[in-house]
Each structure stands twice: as structure tokens, then as C-alpha cells.
Amino acid sequence: MAEKRIDQPTGTETVGHEWDGIEELDTPMPRWWLWTFYLTIVWGIAYTIAFPAWPMISSATSGVLGWSSRAELTRELDAQSTRRAPITQALATMSVEQLAANPQLMQAAVEGGRAAFKVHCVQCHGSGAAGSKGYPNLNDDEWLWGGDIRTIEYTITHGIRNPDHDQTRISQMPAFGRDGILKPEEVADLTAYVRTISGQQKPNAAAARATKLFADNCTVCHGPAGKGDRKLGAPDLTDAIWLYGGDADSIATTITNSRNGVMPRWGEKLDPVTVKMLAAYVHSLGGGEALPAAQTAQAERKGGATRPDVQP
Numbered sequence: 545m546a547e548k549r550i551d552q553p554t555g556t557e558t559v560g561h562e563w564d565g566i567e568e569l570d571t572p573m574p575r576w577w578l579w580t581f582y583l584t585i586v587w588g589i590a591y592t593i594a595f596p597a598w599p600m601i602s603s604a605t606s607g608v609l610g611w612s613s614r615a616e617l618t619r620e621l622d623a624q625s626t627r628r629a630p631i632t633q634a635l636a637t638m639s640v641e642q643l644a645a646n647p648q649l650m651q652a653a654v655e656g657g658r659a660a661f662k663v664h665c666v667q668c669h670g671s672g673a674a675g676s677k678g679y680p681n682l683n684d685d686e687w688l689w690g691g692d693i694r695t696i697e698y699t700i701t702h703g704i705r706n707p708d709h710d711q712t713r714i715s716q717m718p719a720f721g722r723d724g725i726l727k728p729e730e731v732a733d734l735t736a737y738v739r740t741i742s743g744q745q746k747p748n749a750a751a752a753r754a755t756k757l758f759a760d761n762c763t764v765c766h767g768p769a770g771k772g773d774r775k776l777g778a779p780d781l782t783d784a785i786w787l788y789g790g791d792a793d794s795i796a797t798t799i800t801n802s803r804n805g806v807m808p809r810w811g812e813k814l815d816p817v818t819v820k821m822l823a824a825y826v827h828s829l830g831g832g833e834a835l836p837a838a839q840t841a842q843a844e845r846k847g848g849a850t851r852p853d854v855q856p
Contacts, residue, residue, distance in 0.1 A: 679805075682831065683831055684831045
């Protein structure tokens with residue numbers, strides 16, 4: 545190692561090496577910086593003693609203060625639950641049909657449902673509930689099973705095509721082509737017929753040939769005019785709303801192989817209040833329908849204006 549020397553202009557010792565005549569001064573660190581550095585070391589040691597820090601085989605040191613992020617989260621959730629308790633209790637004591645009579649409680653239910661929707665429903669229906677191919681748009685006025693708030697609650701609770709649940713929504717369209725019920729040319733004619741009654745193409749010979757085919761095979765569910773039947777979950781074939789697509793290929797595929805989409809029964813996974821809030825939120829999106837007169841009268845008899853003092 546080169547011999548260290550004192551730099552005459554600054555009076556500072558050099559580090560003992562040089563490059564092309566350039567030497568580096570061994571200037572000591574400022575005292576304030578050194579003391580700050582030492583304090584951070586002390587702080588770090590104290591922190592690891594006080595709080596969870598050092599990883600072990602299956603856990604970590606707990607710290608002498610006993611603090612944990614999980615416990616902190618639990619306290620915050622408990623505080624939120626206490627704050628929301630009046631609303632939750634009010635929702636638990638009234639039927640979903642009665643919510644409309646209490647605008648404040650309805651608004652609280654909608655906001656709670658909005659949060660639950662983001663957690664449980666956006667994966668299929670999208671963040672804006674507009675759906676995608678095979679997943680219904682919840683914003684429009686087209687409902688396979690009905691769009692009043694009570695019917696929506698039932699659908700959310702019991703799901704669609706859950707084979708292990710006898711209260712689930714069930715509809716079964718035959719696979720007309722795959723199972724050999726119709727010949728390929730008959731499937732093509734039916735495709736033309738459906739596209740004609742939905743206004744996507746002008747009447748032609750293929751559609752005319754399929755008139756009897758439709759009457760014999762399809763009217764039992766979709767009705768003579770193709771308007772569908774909500775009791776059976778059969779869609780309206782005359783409008784511009786298509787779950788799997790309204791182009792010729794998509795319709796032909798549907799007729800050939802059938803469609804059997806599944807929706808979970810959320811009543812098994814979520815508490816009744818959360819399901820009720822989800823129903824209120826979906827109903828509020830724009831396509832929600834009024835309750836049938838019989839259900840409205842029943843809700844009024846039960847006292848739709850209960851708990852008017854609850855604030856959202």
C-alpha cells in the first residue's frame with residue numbers, strides 16, 4: 545500500500561493511493577452524520593425488540609409490545625362492524641321488498657352491495673356490471689328470470705344450475721344438433737329464422753322452412769312469438785340483447801350444443817344481509833323492475849316503513 549501523506553492545502557491525510565497524479569483525501573465524516581447513523585442502529589435494535597421482526601421457522605418473534613398487524617386489522621374491522629350495526633340489524637329484520645319504503649336504508653344497502661359486488665361479482669360481470677359473452681349485463685332491462693328486487697335476491701341466493709341444490713334456477717335447452725334431434729340443414733334454417741324474428745336479416749326461404757321447426761321444438765320455452773318465458777329462464781329471441789352473441793355462427797352453435805352457464809349460489813357463501821345488499825345494488829343499476837302488485841301489497845302489510853330512524 546502506498547504511504548499516506550498529509551495534503552498540504554487542506555491538512556487532511558490522503559487514503560494512500562493515486563491515479564495519474566490524482567489522490568483521494570481521507571476526509572472524516574461529519575459528527576452529526578455519524579451520530580445520526582449510530583442512532584439509527586440503536587433505533588433498529590430497539591424496534592426489533594419491541595415489534596415482530598426476526599423470522600423463525602414457522603413464525604416470527606412477537607416483540608415485547610405484543611403488537612401485530614392482524615390484531616390491528618381485527619380491531620378496525622370490529623370498530624366498523626359496531627358502527628354499521630344499526631344498519632345491519634335493520635336490514636336483517638326486514639324483507640328486501642320493504643327496502644323501497646325506507647330510502648335511507650335502501651341507499652345504505654345499495655352502497656354496501658356496491659362494495660360486495662366489487663369483491664364477489666366483478667370477476668364475471670365486470671367492474672361496471674356490463675357483463676361479457678356468457679355473463680349477463682346487469683344494467684339493461686333484459687332479465688332471464690325477472691328483474692324485481694325480490695327475484696334478484698332469489699337468484700343471488702340460490703344461483704343458477706347448481707346441481708346439488710334443489711332450489712337453484714334451472715333451465716335446460718336441448719343440444720339439438722349434438723344430440724341428433726335436428727339435422728345440420730335444419731339447424732341452419734332455425735338460425736335464419738331466429739335472425740329474422742330478431743330483425744337481423746330479412747325473411748328468406750330458409751327462415752320460412754324453419755317456421756314449423758320453431759313451433760315444434762322451440763315454442764314450448766320461447767313462446768310462439770319467440771318472446772321467451774321468465775318462469776323457465778328462456779330468453780327473448782326478438783330483441784337485440786344476446787348473452788352468447790346474435791351472429792349466425794353464435795346462434796348456430798347455441799342451437800347445436802346448447803348453453804348451460806352456471807352462477808354460484810351466494811346464499812351458501814354470504815350472510816343474508818350481504819345478499820340483500822347485493823340485490824339492492826343490482827336492482828339500482830338501471831334495469832331493476834318494480835315489484836309485482838302482490839309482492840308490493842304483502843310488503844306494505846308487513847310494515848315497509850319500519851326503522852325510519854336508521855341513518856346510512
